[in-house]
Amino acid sequence: MLNGSTGWPSLTPATRTAAVELLRHGPLSRSALARRLGLSAGSVTRLVTPLLAGGLVVPVGPGRDGGIGRPSTPLDVVAAGHRFAGVKLTASHGYAVLADLRSTVLAKVDGPLRGKSPAEVVASVADLVSRVAGDAPLAGVGVSLGGRAADHRIVTAAPYLGWAGPVDLGGLVTAATGAPTVVDNDVLALARATHWFGAARGADRFALVTVGVGIGYGLVVHDRLVDSDDAGVGLVAHLCLDPLGPLCARGHRGCAEAMLASGKIRDAVAVGRGGVSTYAECLDLASAGDPVAVRVVDDAGRALGRLVAMIANLTMVPTVVLSGDGVELASVASDALAAGLAADRDPAADPVRVEIHPGGFDEWARGAAVTAIQSYTTPRGSAMMHR
Amino acid sequence: MLNGSTGWPSLTPATRTAAVELLRHGPLSRSALARRLGLSAGSVTRLVTPLLAGGLVVPVGPGRDGGIGRPSTPLDVVAAGHRFAGVKLTASHGYAVLADLRSTVLAKVDGPLRGKSPAEVVASVADLVSRVAGDAPLAGVGVSLGGRAADHRIVTAAPYLGWAGPVDLGGLVTAATGAPTVVDNDVLALARATHWFGAARGADRFALVTVGVGIGYGLVVHDRLVDSDDAGVGLVAHLCLDPLGPLCARGHRGCAEAMLASGKIRDAVAVGRGGVSTYAECLDLASAGDPVAVRVVDDAGRALGRLVAMIANLTMVPTVVLSGDGVELASVASDALAAGLAADRDPAADPVRVEIHPGGFDEWARGAAVTAIQSYTTPRGSAMMHR
DNA sequence: TTGAGTTACTTCTACGCTGCAAGTAACTCC
DNA sequence: GGAGTTACTTGCAGCGTAGAAGTAACTCAA
Numbered sequence: 001m002l003n004g005s006t007g008w009p010s011l012t013p014a015t016r017t018a019a020v021e022l023l024r025h026g027p028l029s030r031s032a033l034a035r036r037l038g039l040s041a042g043s044v045t046r047l048v049t050p051l052l053a054g055g056l057v058v059p060v061g062p063g064r065d066g067g068i069g070r071p072s073t074p075l076d077v078v079a080a081g082h083r084f085a086g087v088k089l090t091a092s093h094g095y096a097v098l099a100d101l102r103s104t105v106l107a108k109v110d111g112p113l114r115g116k117s118p119a120e121v122v123a124s125v126a127d128l129v130s131r132v133a134g135d136a137p138l139a140g141v142g143v144s145l146g147g148r149a150a151d152h153r154i155v156t157a158a159p160y161l162g163w164a165g166p167v168d169l170g171g172l173v174t175a176a177t178g179a180p181t182v183v184d185n186d187v188l189a190l191a192r193a194t195h196w197f198g199a200a201r202g203a204d205r206f207a208l209v210t211v212g213v214g215i216g217y218g219l220v221v222h223d224r225l226v227d228s229d230d231a232g233v234g235l236v237a238h239l240c241l242d243p244l245g246p247l248c249a250r251g252h253r254g255c256a257e258a259m260l261a262s263g264k265i266r267d268a269v270a271v272g273r274g275g276v277s278t279y280a281e282c283l284d285l286a287s288a289g290d291p292v293a294v295r296v297v298d299d300a301g302r303a304l305g306r307l308v309a310m311i312a313n314l315t316m317v318p319t320v321v322l323s324g325d326g327v328e329l330a331s332v333a334s335d336a337l338a339a340g341l342a343a344d345r346d347p348a349a350d351p352v353r354v355e356i357h358p359g360g361f362d363e364w365a366r367g368a369a370v371t372a373i374q375s376y377t378t379p380r381g382s383a384m385m386h387r
Numbered sequence: 388m389l390n391g392s393t394g395w396p397s398l399t400p401a402t403r404t405a406a407v408e409l410l411r412h413g414p415l416s417r418s419a420l421a422r423r424l425g426l427s428a429g430s431v432t433r434l435v436t437p438l439l440a441g442g443l444v445v446p447v448g449p450g451r452d453g454g455i456g457r458p459s460t461p462l463d464v465v466a467a468g469h470r471f472a473g474v475k476l477t478a479s480h481g482y483a484v485l486a487d488l489r490s491t492v493l494a495k496v497d498g499p500l501r502g503k504s505p506a507e508v509v510a511s512v513a514d515l516v517s518r519v520a521g522d523a524p525l526a527g528v529g530v531s532l533g534g535r536a537a538d539h540r541i542v543t544a545a546p547y548l549g550w551a552g553p554v555d556l557g558g559l560v561t562a563a564t565g566a567p568t569v570v571d572n573d574v575l576a577l578a579r580a581t582h583w584f585g586a587a588r589g590a591d592r593f594a595l596v597t598v599g600v601g602i603g604y605g606l607v608v609h610d611r612l613v614d615s616d617d618a619g620v621g622l623v624a625h626l627c628l629d630p631l632g633p634l635c636a637r638g639h640r641g642c643a644e645a646m647l648a649s650g651k652i653r654d655a656v657a658v659g660r661g662g663v664s665t666y667a668e669c670l671d672l673a674s675a676g677d678p679v680a681v682r683v684v685d686d687a688g689r690a691l692g693r694l695v696a697m698i699a700n701l702t703m704v705p706t707v708v709l710s711g712d713g714v715e716l717a718s719v720a721s722d723a724l725a726a727g728l729a730a731d732r733d734p735a736a737d738p739v740r741v742e743i744h745p746g747g748f749d750e751w752a753r754g755a756a757v758t759a760i761q762s763y764t765t766p767r768g769s770a771m772m773h774r
Numbered sequence: 775t776t777g778a779g780t781t782a783c784t785t786c787t788a789c790g791c792t793g794c795a796a797g798t799a800a801c802t803c804c
Numbered sequence: 805g806g807a808g809t810t811a812c813t814t815g816c817a818g819c820g821t822a823g824a825a826g827t828a829a830c831t832c833a834a
Contacts, residue, residue: 030812031812039792040792040794041813042794042795045814046813047791067809067810068801068809069800069801069802069809069810069811070809070812071811072810072811205613217701219703221609226592226608228703228737229737230737236700239697239700310701311701313623313626314604314626314698314702315606315702316613316622318615346625349622350615350616350617401819401821417782417783418781418782427822427823429784429786429822431783432784433785454780455779455831456779456830457780457781457830458830459781460783
């Protein structure tokens with residue numbers, strides 16, 4: 001009966017593990033679940049019984065699998081039973097989504113921040129949350145931003161907001177909204193969403209590269225996000241991708257930011273031919289065959305391909321997901337991307353799968369919601385969130 | 388009483404987990420072990436009791452930790468209770484070590500292979516093992532080679548030996564020596580040794596780069612070796628480190644192999660000044676200030692630094708271990724290495740710790756022994772070896 | 775010297791979680 | 805309509821765990 005107040009945190013560990021497996025990989029029959037978890041069939045029956053009784057999980061579909069023997073009964077988590085809000089912060093705006101347990105977006109709103117001070121940001125976030133959620137009770141709130149958050153609560157670095165010292169954003173938003181709130185780096189949150197519910201659902205290893213105003217990078221290995229003090233803050237942005245490329249603000253020639261950031265691409269096209277004012281125009285011009293735009297965009301695509309190759313060579317991921325608001329670059333310059341990838345990847349090695357996942361601001365906000373979902377489903381979990 | 392015949396495989400899972408923790412991180416007091424494993428003190432007492440009774444673990448030292456309260460009693464695994472042999476194969480020779488449970492080398496031998504056919508290699512390995520082990524009973528044998536082994540048994544690729552189809556080297560050596568045998572890629576095996584007992588002991592994440600005839604690469608993330616079909620077979624060897632560098636055999640300019648392989652460095656010095664015939668001479672000349680050797684070695688050091696930076700940026704490891712028979716390069720060109728590292732690493736990010744670990748052929752063989760040790764201590768283990 | 779405080783370890787119990795074995799259920803194929 | 809096959813359930817024995825209560829061995833201060 002979907003009692004939100006009891007919720008997943010009250011489940012016993014093994015039962016919760018089964019529920020998470022169903023959430024991430026479902027629908028699954030009991031036998032498939034047993035194989036996935038490495039358990040006996042009897043144990044799975046026992047674990048699943050209280051989930052069915054509580055209405056968190058339901059049998060779904062007829063389960064026709066065509067084979068011989070008794071047909072299986074696929075089970076699935078009832079995603080609609082819980083609501084989460086996700087908020088992505090930029091220097092000036094907030095973007096919020098309302099999502100269910102599988103991070104399906106049910107509503108979205110956005111608006112300017114009232115200001116950059118912690119109090120103004122908290123008030124803006126609370127406002128966005130109440131606007132997007134209405135009076136639906138929330139199981140959790142996630143907030144993501146370009147910066148770092150310790151323990152998913154304390155913001156320790158937020159260059160775009162200009163915060164000097166640590167701010168307990170998680171605690172403040174929890175107090176303001178009444179819903180348990182977690183804070184995360186925006187790229188890491190997007191990587192979490194990609195991992196659990198997105199283009200890399202079910203993948204044990206993958207990398208995420210976001211292209212847009214900046215270049216972001218996230219890595220999942222052994223089914224777990226790789227976190228560190230430096231994760232998501234641009235270690236990848238200044239990797240050299242083209243020794244003859246343009247300069248970035250730090251004086252690096254041909255680094256990822258200089259080659260791929262949407263502002264840099266726009267500037268390069270503007271310098272070459274004039275008459276452009278937006279990144280989207282540059283991609284359109286390149287599609288239409290404008291020689292300057294084609295050259296700039298192709299150079300960028302080749303650089304992106306080389307970046308993908310470097311990532312795959314050094315992390316051994318079979319898949320690299322491209323996202324971010326500027327990711328159309330990868331479609332427009334797909335040939336150049338493939339060429340750059342081929343140039344730096346051993347042809348004898350397994351080919352790298354490149355997935356292009358469209359990314360707008362609501363995708364970033366959805367990432368924030370997934371951080372909240374993970375925190376809700378695996379509190380202080382042994383594997384997922386922390387450690 | 389160190390009964391080798393019962394051994395670790397007969398331990399119950401939780402007890403074995405405690406024993407592995409002591410082996411890898413010991414000596415540890417019971418309370419420290421409880422903290423590490425996330426268990427209560429009572430559970431640890433229960434787990435440790437049979438290990439003490441069986442003599443696999445002993446109390447060690449007085450346990451003075453200076454603080455207040457009852458002093459702790461550090462426990463440690465009795466490493467001398469088991470013997471393992473490790474054999475590293477090259478195209479023409481085998482190198483074998485005898486090691487205890489902590490991979491301390493007790494003896495070493497080497498010799499030419501009788502030939503490259505599977506039968507000749509197996510006979511050579513068995514010969515080396517019996518020479519190095521004498522009549523000591525072996526708990527396990529590890530064999531490592533440049534190539535791939537499926538399931539730690541079946542060699543599926545061995546370019547240096549010219550084997551075409553898969554060869555059940557593990558099964559053949561098991562039959563020939565009477566000791567359970569595992570097969571592994573040589574770089575991965577060295578990474579295992581570095582992880583459990585070497586320069587990265589206790590590290591949750593690190594990367595290993597080997598420099599020598601070829602360039603090797605291994606990665607540990609989340610306390611587990613990253614394995615893949617392509618691991619260890621040279622994905623890293625053809626990364627571009629210097630756009631103006633020399634060519635490798637595949638036509639890559641300035642790739643890791645072209646810049647760092649000992650043969651390439653020797654050739655570059657020989658072309659420049661003549662009068663050298665070995666890699667070691669080149670390093671000596673560079674130390675002595677010979678301008679050609681200094682330039683070649685410094686370029687290589689800078690390239691190695693850039694490689695370390697790329698690895699750290701993309702994998703987020705805090706530590707990179709350098710090893711291999713040509714690793715002296717890193718000491719001779721340490722300034723250039725630091726410069727290359729600084730150039731490609733964000734100064735705001737955590738600094739990368741570079742550990743130089745001397746590596747001869749016996750280190751490679753020790754790696755093979757560690758593969759056997761891991762297989763012995765964590766058979767079909769949930770985390771260590773497979774999956 | 776004595777007792778309070780502190781940390782390390784042990785013992786006992788209740789219970790969660792597991793595999794295993796022996797069922798039952800629902801299907802296909804012949 | 806039975807044999808074969810796969811999915812699932814039920815009951816049981818035993819491992820593994822936390823928690824509470826107790827013991828041990830030390831430091832420190834009065």
